Structures are given as structure tokens and as C-alpha cells.
Amino acid sequence: MKKRIAIIGAGIGGTSILRRLVEHEKFNTEYSVDIYDKEALLGRGFAFKHDSKHLLINTITKETSLKEDLNDYSKWLNSKGIEPSTHTSRDLFGEYVHHIFRDILSNHKNIHAFGDFVDDIIYDPQNTTYSLKSAGVTRTYDTVFFVPGTLEYSDPYDLKGTKNFIHNPYPVPVKLEDTKGTIGIIGSGLSSIDIIRYLVLEKDIKKLYVFSRHGELPAVRSGENDLELKYFIKENIEKYIKNDHISLGAVTRLFNKELRYQNIDTDLFGVEFSHPKDQIEFNIKNIEAVTKIELLILKTENLFTYIYMYLNQKDKTRYLKLYHPLIEQYHSPMPLHVAKGILEWTLEGRLIFVDEMDSVETDNKFIIKTQDGETYEVDKLINATGPTQNIKEDSRPIFKNLLNRMLITDSEFGGIPVSRNFEIISPRHGVLPHFYAIGEIARGTMYRGDGVAILVHKSKEIITHFYETE
Numbered sequence: 001m002k003k004r005i006a007i008i009g010a011g012i013g014g015t016s017i018l019r020r021l022v023e024h025e026k027f028n029t030e031y032s033v034d035i036y037d038k039e040a041l042l043g044r045g046f047a048f049k050h051d052s053k054h055l056l057i058n059t060i061t062k063e064t065s066l067k068e069d070l071n072d073y074s075k076w077l078n079s080k081g082i083e084p085s086t087h088t089s090r091d092l093f094g095e096y097v098h099h100i101f102r103d104i105l106s107n108h109k110n111i112h113a114f115g116d117f118v119d120d121i122i123y124d125p126q127n128t129t130y131s132l133k134s135a136g137v138t139r140t141y142d143t144v145f146f147v148p149g150t151l152e153y154s155d156p157y158d159l160k161g162t163k164n165f166i167h168n169p170y171p172v173p174v175k176l177e178d179t180k181g182t183i184g185i186i187g188s189g190l191s192s193i194d195i196i197r198y199l200v201l202e203k204d205i206k207k208l209y210v211f212s213r214h215g216e217l218p219a220v221r222s223g224e225n226d227l228e229l230k231y232f233i234k235e236n237i238e239k240y241i242k243n244d245h246i247s248l249g250a251v252t253r254l255f256n257k258e259l260r261y262q263n264i265d266t267d268l269f270g271v272e273f274s275h276p277k278d279q280i281e282f283n284i285k286n287i288e289a290v291t292k293i294e295l296l297i298l299k300t301e302n303l304f305t306y307i308y309m310y311l312n313q314k315d316k317t318r319y320l321k322l323y324h325p326l327i328e329q330y331h332s333p334m335p336l337h338v339a340k341g342i343l344e345w346t347l348e349g350r351l352i353f354v355d356e357m358d359s360v361e362t363d364n365k366f367i368i369k370t371q372d373g374e375t376y377e378v379d380k381l382i383n384a385t386g387p388t389q390n391i392k393e394d395s396r397p398i399f400k401n402l403l404n405r406m407l408i409t410d411s412e413f414g415g416i417p418v419s420r421n422f423e424i425i426s427p428r429h430g431v432l433p434h435f436y437a438i439g440e441i442a443r444g445t446m447y448r449g450d451g452v453a454i455l456v457h458k459s460k461e462i463i464t465h466f467y468e469t470e
Contacts, residue, residue, distance in 0.1 A: 002030060002031070003031045003143075004034075004141040005021070005032065005034070005145070006035075006130070006132055006139070006141040006143070006144045007034070008118045008144065008146050008398075009037055009147035009149050009439075010035050010036070010037035010042045010044075010045065010101065011041060011044060011045015011147070012045050012048070012066070012149075013045075013147035013438050013459065014037065014145070014147040014149075015066065015100060015101045016066060016455050016456050016459035017147060017459045017463065018033070018101070018111070019067075019100065019104060019459075020459045020460050020462075021466075022104055026467050031110060033108075034111075034113075034139065035111070035112070036116060036117060036134055037113075037114075037115070037117060038115065038116065042101065043113075048090050048091070048093050048097060049094060049171065050171060051089075051090060051091050051171040051172060052089075052171070052194075053089045053091060053092075054089070054202065055089060055172065055197075055198070056087045056089055057087055057089070057093055058087075059298075060221075061073060061084045061085065061086060061088055062074060062084075063298065064452055064453075066452070068456075073093065076096050076099065086335065114134060114135070116134045116135040120132070120133040120397065120402075121133075121144065121398070121401070122405075123426075123435075125429060128433055129141065130143075130144045130435060143434040143436075144434070146437040146441060147438050147441075148396075148398070149439060149440065150440050150450065151394045152168075152387060152395060153168040153383060153386070153388070154383075154385050154387060154388040154393065155167060155383070155388075157186070157359070159360060159381065159383070162362055164181075165383070167383050168383065173202075176195070176198060176382070179199065179203045181378075182377070183199065183205060183208055183379070183380045183381075183382065184366065184368065184376070184380070184381045185208060185209065185210045185211065185381075186211050186212070186382070187211075187212055187384035187385040188210055188216060188217050188353070189217075189332075190218055190332055191386055192384040193218065193334055194384075195382055196342065196345075196351065197338065197341070200341075200350065205350070207350060208350065208351050208352070209376060210354065211368050212353075212355055212357055213355065213356065213357050214355060215273075215276055215353055215354075215355030216273075216279070217342070218333055219294060219329060220287065221290075221333035222287045222291045227262060227295050227299065229258060229296075230258065231257045231258045232258035232300055232303065234306065237307060245312055246311060248311060248315035248319055258296070259296075262292065264289070264293055265289050268290065269326045270326055270329070275353065276346065277343060277347070280340075280342060280343045280346075281343065284336070284339065290330065290333075294330045294331075294333050301331075301453065302454060302457050304327070304447055304448065305446060305448060305458070308447035316413060320413070354370060356370045356371040357369075357371075358371045366380075366381045368381075389415065389440075390410060390414070391410050391441070407424070407426050411443075411444030412444070413444035414440075414443040415443040415446075416437060417445070418436075418437050418445045418446070419431050421436075422436045422438055422442060422445070422462050423435060423436055424437050434469070436466070438458055446458060
């Protein structure tokens with residue numbers, strides 16, 4: 001009898017699950033695998049779908065791969081006659097992932113891709129099966145991997161549906177085709193950098209307003225460097241796990257020991273700036289020290305994901321409040337040449353950064369007010385605040401249906417609750433056997449679950465658990 005498996009979502013996470021599944025020694029023709037996603041996202045996902053060449057991956061090419069061999073992406077680029085640059089476009093990385101996805105499908109007749117997302121899942125506790133509804137068809141499975149990728153875009157000022165408000169700016173060539181009038185952007189993170197670069201480099205916009213609450217830009221990274229961890233390693237971390245729990249205090253002491261060993265200037269954590277221009281200039285001036293911090297965070301992100309699973313509720317809350325902002329400050333840096341461009345356009349007056357954003361009103365135009373009473377008017381407003389972390393704010397039918405049926409619930413730490421084996425914890429049924437969730441949807445357990453390296457690493461753990469327990 002065929003063992004039926006469904007993968008919901010075919011981006012980085014879904015493709016990683018699929019690859020791990022078929023490359024395992026136990027995989028054979030007795031398994032039947034169906035993978036679901038919107039046609040345009042199959043083997044790409046939302047973050048790496050076709051888009052502007054100016055939208056860059058924020059990780060260095062030699063550190064970005066869908067396989068254990070970190071040079072695999074560079075090798076693929078060379079095979080296509082493309083010189084691997086330090087940072088490539090997200091569209092190009094999407095081509096690489098899609099190539100792997102299509103190769104898997106062409107080599108396995110027992111794997112099928114459906115170009116529609118799943119709308120609903122019905123759980124049968126008697127037979128421990130899951131019936132998925134997609135495009136009006138119901139299919140039943142023994143195992144489900146739920147990898148929906150990023151949640152829908154947030155709407156902090158309740159503007160979705162308002163004329164000339166761009167709620168989700170991707171793909172930017174389509175969503176930002178009309179650039180008449182004065183333009184404002186909400187947000188100052190990586191999405192904002194994407195939009196700024198596209199509008200300046202492609203559309204030659206002469207003036208852009210960038211509104212945000214805090215005015216913090218991503219940090220800056222200079223290029224390819226490396227460091228080796230000595231103290232903050234998994235072997236040492238495991239020594240502090242007692243009674244299925246690890247103390248945040250113990251983790252902090254171990255991490256501080258690593259900081260001292262690496263000779264990292266801890267004064268660089270939590271530095272505040274009066275203007276984004278000052279932040280970029282500071283990062284460029286201290287580029288070697290800043291890059292060293294970024295490398296340390298890159299090297300330890302898998303470890304923090306591991307640690308996060310063993311923190312109790314109080315320590316998780318404390319970690320997110322005290323330490324997450326410090327790591328977030330340097331986690332997803334922009335390339336040096338991008339930062340220099342942002343600085344140049346700011347000094348020229350093409351970019352006007354406005355922080356302490358308080359509210360938005362609409363009256364033919366968008367009226368933005370700051371906390372200190374300043375007022376700005378723009379004709380078009382682009383949302384670059386990024387995806388929500390609350391599943392109740394995602395309008396896709398699958399979330400509404402699963403919430404209504406109490407198969408899932410929202411986690412206070414974002415996404416949905418899952419076990420350490422990444423099986424979904426249902427408020428009605430408890431741990432759902434062989435119903436796995438990975439990525440941003442599991443962020444309450446899987447800290448920083450949206451990174452390529454994290455998804456590649458965790459997919460191996462999940463597939464190992466699947467084969468050990470089937």
C-alpha cells in the first residue's frame with residue numbers, strides 16, 4: 001500500500017523538505033508525494049519569485065545554498081556562464097531553487113506538483129489521516145508537511161484597499177509600474193531598501209519619502225570573511241540542558257565568553273542614531289568590526305534556533321525583549337555598495353527619512369503625521385513593513401479553516417505552536433502525528449525560521465524524525 005505524503009508550499013522550505021525526503025536511503029516507489037503551491041511559486045516561493053534584478057539576497061553567494069555544499073549555488077551559476085558575484089538577485093537564486101525542484105520531479109514519477117494552494121485540511125483521528133482540499137479536489141494523506149512560507153503582508157495602519165496604497169509591493173515591476181505623483185514608503189527594513197533601489201535605479205524617481213517608527217536601517221556588510229567558534233558551540237550548549245530546559249542566564253554567559261574570545265566590541269550592540277545617514281556612516285567607518293558581529297550572528301543562528309526550543313516561557317519572553325533586538329540589528333545586513341547608494345541619495349536629497357511615524361489619514365492624498373506633530377502629504381504610499389507574524393491576520397482560507405476547526409491556534413511568540421519535532425500542537429487533539437510545520441509558521445519554536453540556512457538545516461531533522469517514526 002502506498003504511503004501518501006503531502007507538502008503544502010513549494011518555496012525554499014517545501015523544496016528542502018522534498019529534497020531531504022527523496023535523498024533519504026529509505027525513500028522508494030512505495031511513497032507517493034504531492035506538493036502544492038500557486039503555479040508561479042512552485043520551486044521558488046514568494047521571496048524568490050520572478051522580480052527585479054535590483055532585489056538582492058542579503059547573504060553572500062558563497063554562504064547561500066540549498067545543499068550542504070555551500071558552493072553549490074556558485075557552481076550552478078558557473079554552469080550557466082554567470083560569474084558568481086558577492087550578492088546575486090533573489091530572482092536568480094529562485095532560478096537555482098527551481099532547477100533543483102524540477103530535477104527532483106523529472107527523476108521521480110511518484111512525485112506530483114499541483115499549481116494550486118490548499119484551502120482546507122480535515123483530520124481523521126480514527127485513521128490518523130489528513131484530507132486536503134485544493135481546487136475543488138480532496139485527496140487523503142498519511143503525512144503532511146505544512147510549509148506555507150511567509151505570512152501575508154501586515155497592514156499596521158489599516159490601509160489595505162485604499163486607492164493608491166500598495167499593500168504588498170512584490171513583484172515590484174508590476175506593483176510599482178505607475179509612479180506618478182509624490183511617493184512615500186512605510187518601513188525602513190530590507191523591503192524598503194528593495195523598493196528604494198528599484199524606484200531610483202529603474203524609475204529614476206527624484207524624491208522619495210521613507211516613513212518609519214524608529215528610522216533604523218539594516219546594518220552593512222563588507223564582503224567575504226570568516227571566523228570559527230570556540231566556546232559557543234552545540235557541544236557546550238548541551239551541557240547546560242537540565243530537565244529538558246536551558247537557562248537563558250547560562251546561554252548569555254557562554255555567548256559573552258565567545259564575544260570576548262572573538263574580540264568583538266560589545267559597545268556596537270544597541271547603538272542608537274538620530275538619522276539613518278548617521279547609521280550608514282557609522283557602519284561604513286566601523287565596517288570591519290560590524291562585519292565581524294554579522295559573521296558571529298550568521299555562525300550562531302542555527303544554535304540560537306536550537307536553544308530557543310529549550311527556553312521556558314519566561315526566558316523566551318525575556319530573550320525576545322532584551323536580546324533579540326540586539327541580534328536583529330546585525331542579522332540581515334545590506335551589501336556595502338547598496339549602503340553607499342542609499343547614503344549618496346540621502347545626501348543628494350532624493351531620500352527623505354522621517355521617523356517617529358504616528359498615523360496615516362486619507363483625503364485624496366495620504367497625510368502622514370509624526371509623534372512630534374510634523375505632517376507630510378504623498379500621492380502614493382507603498383507598504384514595506386513586511387509580513388505579519390499573526391496567523392489570524394492572514395486571509396488565506398487554509399488558516400481560517402484550520403483555526404475554526406481548532407487544528408491549529410496562534411502562538412504568543414508568532415506562528416503556531418509545534419513540538420520540538422515540529423509536529424503541530426492542536427488545541428483540540430494535542431500533538432498531531434506526522435503533521436509537520438516548518439519555517440515562519442513555526443516561529444514560536446523555530447527561532448528565525450525564515451532563513452535559507454535554517455530551513456535547509458531543520459528540514460534534515462524533520463525528515464529524519466519522519467522516517468524514524470513512520
